[in-house]
Amino acid sequence: MKRYVIIGGGAAGTSCAEAVRRTDPQGEITLVSQERVSGYGRPLISYYLEGKTDIPRMSRVGLGFYERNCITALHGVGAASLDAAAHRVTLEDGRQLPYDALCLCTGSFPFSPRFEGIETVPRRFFFTTLEDALALEQAVTKESRVLIVGAGFIGLKCAEGLRDRAGSITVCDLADRAMSVSLDGQCSVILERHLEKNGIRLMLGNTAARFEGGCAVMQHGERVDFDILVIAIGVRPATSLAAQAGAAIGRGITIDETGKTSLPDVWAAGDCTESTELTTGQTAVMAILPNAAQQGECAGINMAGGSAVFTAGMRMNSIGFFGLHVMSAGTCQGDAAFCEVTETSCRKLYVQEGVLKGYVLIGDVRKAGIYTAMIRDRVPLEGVDLEAVGREPSLLPLGQATRRRKLGGVV
Amino acid sequence: MKRVYVNEEWCLGCHLCEYNCAFANSGARDMVSALKGKPLVSRIRVEGDGRITYAVSCRHCTDPLCVTCCISGALRREDGVVRIDRGKCVGCLTCVLVCPYGAVAPGPDGAALKCELCLQNSCGAPACAAGCPNRAIVYEEREEERS
Numbered sequence: 001m002k003r004y005v006i007i008g009g010g011a012a013g014t015s016c017a018e019a020v021r022r023t024d025p026q027g028e029i030t031l032v033s034q035e036r037v038s039g040y041g042r043p044l045i046s047y048y049l050e051g052k053t054d055i056p057r058m059s060r061v062g063l064g065f066y067e068r069n070c071i072t073a074l075h076g077v078g079a080a081s082l083d084a085a086a087h088r089v090t091l092e093d094g095r096q097l098p099y100d101a102l103c104l105c106t107g108s109f110p111f112s113p114r115f116e117g118i119e120t121v122p123r124r125f126f127f128t129t130l131e132d133a134l135a136l137e138q139a140v141t142k143e144s145r146v147l148i149v150g151a152g153f154i155g156l157k158c159a160e161g162l163r164d165r166a167g168s169i170t171v172c173d174l175a176d177r178a179m180s181v182s183l184d185g186q187c188s189v190i191l192e193r194h195l196e197k198n199g200i201r202l203m204l205g206n207t208a209a210r211f212e213g214g215c216a217v218m219q220h221g222e223r224v225d226f227d228i229l230v231i232a233i234g235v236r237p238a239t240s241l242a243a244q245a246g247a248a249i250g251r252g253i254t255i256d257e258t259g260k261t262s263l264p265d266v267w268a269a270g271d272c273t274e275s276t277e278l279t280t281g282q283t284a285v286m287a288i289l290p291n292a293a294q295q296g297e298c299a300g301i302n303m304a305g306g307s308a309v310f311t312a313g314m315r316m317n318s319i320g321f322f323g324l325h326v327m328s329a330g331t332c333q334g335d336a337a338f339c340e341v342t343e344t345s346c347r348k349l350y351v352q353e354g355v356l357k358g359y360v361l362i363g364d365v366r367k368a369g370i371y372t373a374m375i376r377d378r379v380p381l382e383g384v385d386l387e388a389v390g391r392e393p394s395l396l397p398l399g400q401a402t403r404r405r406k407l408g409g410v411v
Numbered sequence: 412m413k414r415v416y417v418n419e420e421w422c423l424g425c426h427l428c429e430y431n432c433a434f435a436n437s438g439a440r441d442m443v444s445a446l447k448g449k450p451l452v453s454r455i456r457v458e459g460d461g462r463i464t465y466a467v468s469c470r471h472c473t474d475p476l477c478v479t480c481c482i483s484g485a486l487r488r489e490d491g492v493v494r495i496d497r498g499k500c501v502g503c504l505t506c507v508l509v510c511p512y513g514a515v516a517p518g519p520d521g522a523a524l525k526c527e528l529c530l531q532n533s534c535g536a537p538a539c540a541a542g543c544p545n546r547a548i549v550y551e552e553r554e555e556e557r558s
């Protein structure tokens with residue numbers, strides 16, 4: 001009987017475990033999760049604070065997932081070391097897990113530069129786990145002045161989640177705009193206005209230089225008093241297990257299109273990895289849930305002797321703030337081939353080499369997945385009315401033969 | 412498994428499928444009280460460019476991206492039908508981001524909305540197909556799928 005060990009119980013780890021079970025009904029599966037709760041949708045933590053979901057509903061995998069799939073789940077304990085030659089994982093409590101196939105799904109951890117005086121801040125938090133959300137829930141009161149460092153999607157989601165629980169919320173960022181990784185200035189200003197209208201104070205192009213207890217001294221010299229500090233600067237792939245075992249690592253654990261690392265019988269999936277990004281052909285860390293789930297599934301099938309590849313990795317994100325939706329996918333570089341921007345909405349399409357490479361939508365996001373599929377499938381745009389496609393995604397550019405196959409057959 | 416299939420050569424572009432869908436899923440007893448004076452909330456939509464028209468609804472994919480990518484586990488595949496637990500859905504719209512057919516839509520309450528083949532409403536079978544005047548939309552069994 002084959003022994004499978006999976007480290008991490010996030011989207012990648014649980015998808016991997018499920019795929020292993022589907023492919024090998026007999027094998028022995030052990031999943032190790034440092035977090036006491038696994039299988040929940042990590043992006044849901046802000047919705048939890050907002051009151052839009054609760055802990056039972058946050059489970060992505062559903063009640064009885066481990067029993068149903070005959071998986072031994074070890075919670076609240078981390079894997080401490082990996083001996084790839086001996087095919088053995090040692091846990092923090094000394095237990096040893098021998099394996100025939102291993103998958104590292106260790107995700108990412110919040111990154112924090114060394115701020116001067118950070119140790120003088122009594123109440124500081126990260127915002128990446130359910131435990132973080134529960135701690136914030138405890139700490140924040142209607143009087144709390146909250147300062148969030150980082151106006152990326154994690155920081156802004158945290159702001160949205162806390163808005164109705166706190167007295168005031170300020171979000172600052174070194175970048176001169178909100179969500180600077182996926183939005184240009186023309187797009188971000190739409191989001192910024194919307195956030196401000198909803199009571200979030202933004203300080204952009206200006207971040208905390210140092211801390212003095214409950215006060216942040218900003219780069220531009222202002223002093224911002226706060227009760228609660230949230231550091232949401234970014235996340236980094238959790239690669240230490242793989243590194244210590246000698247796996248090839250760039251910014252994340254290097255994997256090929258089957259999910260395999262450079263170590264024998266060791267796979268990896270999700271936020272901890274780097275792999276080929278579809279629109280550029282370059283290696284990248286794509287720390288998003290769809291990627292984690294699909295990579296985990298692919299690795300799981302291969303670990304159990306099946307055959308799968310995942311080559312559709314690209315950056316994409318769908319996120320909403322106070323009712324305003326923002327979607328982006330692929331690579332958005334150079335001039336937009338289609339551009340329609342108003343005070344409250346935006347549609348931008350980026351074309352290169354005759355195919356769609358990326359898009360940004362704010363406001364009306366209906367049918368955006370058609371664009372995503374056009375990027376992924378490299379649908380040729382020759383002879384296609386780009387104005388019409390830009391105004392509304394449709395299956396027209398696919399041509400009749402493809403449509404007939406897709407709408408008239410099993411897909 | 413029976414699915415909804417579309418033949419664009421026969422589509423008249425009459426949009427009746429959209430109205431039948433909205434009515435079937437409204438829970439109302441007659442079409443007038445279900446639809447009159449309200450925004451049309453349909454899980455099927457007619458697309459086209461004036462020359463060509465065709466209807467699109469959930470394909471109930473054998474390997475649905477919306478299910479794999481759902482952040483909350485609200486979407487799942489049960490006996491071949493892709494279903495949504497709208498109480499679990501938080502409205503992040505990742506499903507809208509990934510559905511290659513544009514067949515999942517933001518609902519009026521924020522949660523995502525998609526075709527569930529009318530299996531849970533009082534129709535019991537897709538109202539779009541039943542009401543299509545030209546049989547451009549049919550509900551039937553086609554080639555057997557892999558597992």
Ligand SMILES: Cc1cc2nc3c(=O)[nH]c(=O)nc-3n(C[C@H](O)[C@H](O)[C@H](O)COP(=O)(O)OP(=O)(O)OC[C@H]3O[C@@H](n4cnc5c(N)ncnc54)[C@H](O)[C@@H]3O)c2cc1C
Pocket residue numbers: 007008009010011012013032033034035042043044045046077078079080105106107108127128129153154157238241269270271272287288289290292316317318319482503505
């Ligand atoms: C607030 C927030 C909002 C987000 N919103 C979105 C969104 O809208 N859309 C989107 O696509 N993505 C979003 N993301 C990103 C998304 O959550 C991640 O991409 C996804 O969860 C990655 O899954 P994973 O399984 O790779 O890693 P994780 O979910 O991080 O799981 C890794 C698990 O491994 C455990 N672990 C690590 N090391 C060890 C060890 N040595 N031993 C045992 N266990 C270990 C960790 O404790 C963790 O439980 C968001 C993230 C956050 C924090």
